[in-house]
Amino acid sequence: MVASEPMVDEPVAMAWDGKMYVAQMDNNMQTVAADWEDEPYIQIKLLDDLGGDGKMDKSIVFIDSLLLLWMTDL
Structure with missing residues (x-):
């Protein structure tokens, strides 16, 4: 395992260029009513x-408060 909680929580995508970028969607569709759908929580x-040991040691927020848009929202 390279990274786990509390460094990342509810990851949905990852990119790698020597460092790891992880998209996380906290509170993504936690209810049937799609509460928080219009909140910037990504x-x-x-x-x-x-340490060079293959395990992530440091985690910072690179981009905050992104909003998921569906194709119907465009």
Whole structure:
């Protein structure tokens, strides 16, 4: 395992360029009524392996408060 909670919470996508970028969607559709659907709750976290052992040691919020738009919203 490279990273786990509390560094990332509810990850949905990842990209790698020597550092790891993880998109997390906290509170994504937690209810049938789709509460929080219009709230900017998505974050991109930047994880870094400072020790060179293949396990992420540091996590910072790279981009905060993103909003998920569906094709019908465009």
